[in-house]
Amino acid sequence: MKFEDFLLMRHELLLTITAMLILMAEIFIDNKNKNAIIRGLSIALFSIVTIIGFLPAPTGALFGGMYVTSGMHVLMKNVLNIGFLIVCIQSVKWLKSDNNNDRNFEYLMLLTSTLIGMNFMISSGDFLMFYLGLELATIPIAALAAFERFSQKSAEAGVKLILSSALSSGILLYGISMIYGTTGSIYFIDIAKTFGTAPLQILAFIFFAAGMAFKISVVPFHLWTADVYEGAPVNITSYLSVISKGAAVFIFMIVLFTVFRQIVNMWQDVIYILSVLTMTIGNLFAIRQQNLKRFLAFSSIAQAGFLLLGVISGTQLGMTAVIYFALIYIFSNLAAFGVIAAISNTTGKENIKDYDGLYATNPKLSLIMTLALFSLAGIPPVAGFFGKFFLFTAAAQQGFYMLVLIAVINAVISLYYYLLVVKAMFINKSDSPIAYFKSDFSTRLSLIVCVLGLFVIGFASIIFEYIRSMSFGLLF
Amino acid sequence: MEKILALTSNQIMFIIFSAVIVMFSILTVTTRRILRAATYLLFVLVSTSGIYFMLQYQFLAAVQLTLYAGGIVVLIIFSILLTSHINQKFEAVSWKTIAFGTIASILGIVVCITSILQFQFKASTLAIQEINMKIIGRSLLNYGENGFVLPFEVISILLLAAMIAAIIIAKKVKDTKI
Numbered sequence: 001m002k003f004e005d006f007l008l009m010r011h012e013l014l015l016t017i018t019a020m021l022i023l024m025a026e027i028f029i030d031n032k033n034k035n036a037i038i039r040g041l042s043i044a045l046f047s048i049v050t051i052i053g054f055l056p057a058p059t060g061a062l063f064g065g066m067y068v069t070s071g072m073h074v075l076m077k078n079v080l081n082i083g084f085l086i087v088c089i090q091s092v093k094w095l096k097s098d099n100n101n102d103r104n105f106e107y108l109m110l111l112t113s114t115l116i117g118m119n120f121m122i123s124s125g126d127f128l129m130f131y132l133g134l135e136l137a138t139i140p141i142a143a144l145a146a147f148e149r150f151s152q153k154s155a156e157a158g159v160k161l162i163l164s165s166a167l168s169s170g171i172l173l174y175g176i177s178m179i180y181g182t183t184g185s186i187y188f189i190d191i192a193k194t195f196g197t198a199p200l201q202i203l204a205f206i207f208f209a210a211g212m213a214f215k216i217s218v219v220p221f222h223l224w225t226a227d228v229y230e231g232a233p234v235n236i237t238s239y240l241s242v243i244s245k246g247a248a249v250f251i252f253m254i255v256l257f258t259v260f261r262q263i264v265n266m267w268q269d270v271i272y273i274l275s276v277l278t279m280t281i282g283n284l285f286a287i288r289q290q291n292l293k294r295f296l297a298f299s300s301i302a303q304a305g306f307l308l309l310g311v312i313s314g315t316q317l318g319m320t321a322v323i324y325f326a327l328i329y330i331f332s333n334l335a336a337f338g339v340i341a342a343i344s345n346t347t348g349k350e351n352i353k354d355y356d357g358l359y360a361t362n363p364k365l366s367l368i369m370t371l372a373l374f375s376l377a378g379i380p381p382v383a384g385f386f387g388k389f390f391l392f393t394a395a396a397q398q399g400f401y402m403l404v405l406i407a408v409i410n411a412v413i414s415l416y417y418y419l420l421v422v423k424a425m426f427i428n429k430s431d432s433p434i435a436y437f438k439s440d441f442s443t444r445l446s447l448i449v450c451v452l453g454l455f456v457i458g459f460a461s462i463i464f465e466y467i468r469s470m471s472f473g474l475l476f
Numbered sequence: 477m478e479k480i481l482a483l484t485s486n487q488i489m490f491i492i493f494s495a496v497i498v499m500f501s502i503l504t505v506t507t508r509r510i511l512r513a514a515t516y517l518l519f520v521l522v523s524t525s526g527i528y529f530m531l532q533y534q535f536l537a538a539v540q541l542t543l544y545a546g547g548i549v550v551l552i553i554f555s556i557l558l559t560s561h562i563n564q565k566f567e568a569v570s571w572k573t574i575a576f577g578t579i580a581s582i583l584g585i586v587v588c589i590t591s592i593l594q595f596q597f598k599a600s601t602l603a604i605q606e607i608n609m610k611i612i613g614r615s616l617l618n619y620g621e622n623g624f625v626l627p628f629e630v631i632s633i634l635l636l637a638a639m640i641a642a643i644i645i646a647k648k649v650k651d652t653k654i
Contacts (some may be wrong), residue, residue, distance in 0.1 A: 001619050016633065019633075062619075062626075063619050063623065063625070063626045064619070064622065064623055065621060066626050066627070067626060103644060103647075106640055106643070106644045109637070109640055110637055110640060110641060110644075113633060113636070114637075116633060117630075117633075120630055128624075128627050129626065129627060132627055132630045132631060132634065133630070135634060136630065136633060136634045136637065139634070139637065139638055139641065140637045140638070140640075140641050143640075143641030143642070143644055143645055144641075146645055147644065158645070181597070182595060182597075184598075187621075198591075198594070198595050198596075199590070199591040199594050199595070200591040200595040201595075202591075203587065203588065203591045
């Protein structure tokens, strides 16, 4: 192994260096403006990491196949990097508040370490690295969910997250140990060669899928989602619903396409059922929610069901559609959460009723929220439509017409409850609407980036073509 | 004759160890006193190390004994003593929960055991080799295939992150200084 080989691990190494620099800054800077310096430094460093991520990179395998990277892996990491940067910019206002001002370093450092974990998870070539990455991506998040010092709900969210993730990790590990027991290897390449359809191996796959379904919060493994999303700070909720979920879907798709390619008919059945349940139940529960964070929690469960449509196809188009949709989903969900965070940080209001008449007082925020919700629902001018369109195409191409029909019906249901929020902002009258307020620079910057993303990704077909050139289908 | 005797004694030891593991595992999750749960867990961990000894994994068995049975159980007991009363009893679980829990566990056991028994495991053809410290140390720092230096390093990041996470959860009192 030569020194240049470490260039393959560019994303992980740069993020680790970033985390260490933030740690050094916390220790060695002795200044009145220490926290402002740390915030500025980390966002500058994250921006540099995100930009360097797009430079052309060597590909290959390292550490005897434990770490693999290809154009597609780099692309997935870049997608996550973009979302991560937006979440960090959105967090600035919240980090400045009195309660959190002395804990900026801890927040940024933990958030970075979760991203390192996700990158290692995506690039893993064996189940050991996969599991370590998964844990590194989950454990610090539990502490971040419990970040609000004086909120009991926040502590509850942390405990619920750590317990449910421990349970799902246990199921996942049991599945992995069965895979190891039946094939004698933990390397993806070796398992893919010998993995068959013995009952024990199918059971192993089901355990593995159940563990992953917990992380992606797919119905019927979704029960932790709403409580955790509601209790955690808004920025962590958006991080959980976008970045964590995206990373878990990506690696689940890679493992299904490579390790379990021999039992493709089995896993397509499993994903079929999970997808139908997730879309339908996520949507039906979202209609009843009053708290906006809970509302978006259930909407994000439903979106995960749509994502599974791309996974089930098992084709190159399917993988392209999943990555493309995830990218759009990052921008639309972060725009919605950005508006909610801005309002929640200023007024503390999080219910749909509080948004009555918002357009009269805060027209810009209402417009951005509307665009984000239109994109989530999949209404043509914004990018969300194209994302859903390609997902449906990918599934229909493989003959899953019933599934696509159910998905379309669900898309219509989702349109109803997204429009409920729009109606509250534009049509409903209120005696005491949320008063006009001016957002700070960081919030505005992140929202502008999101809105630009919503239009650019939809209309610039070069992005879709670029993703397609990197993707692959089932490897036979 | 001697061989058969050796085999059966091995089997007897295995049966004893697994019976202890199953029994005390059930006791650990059903007892209503938290300190007793920790003590029952100790027996589970010690018996597991017995199974490792039977498989000739001396190093793993020693680690299991010192780290889990020795270190972690002591840590658990310490944290119990620091956070709750020893005599505190948990609320009794309702019979519905017990019934559904039992049904779910039995179903899970049946599914797992039948599929495990159906699978044709291939016996290993490799000679039993004592795994000494040198081999373990080498493979821990090996960067080729079957080497573990990358997981080893990633775990260090995980531990650092876990420590910082523990600090922010514990650091609840508001600091007046900036």
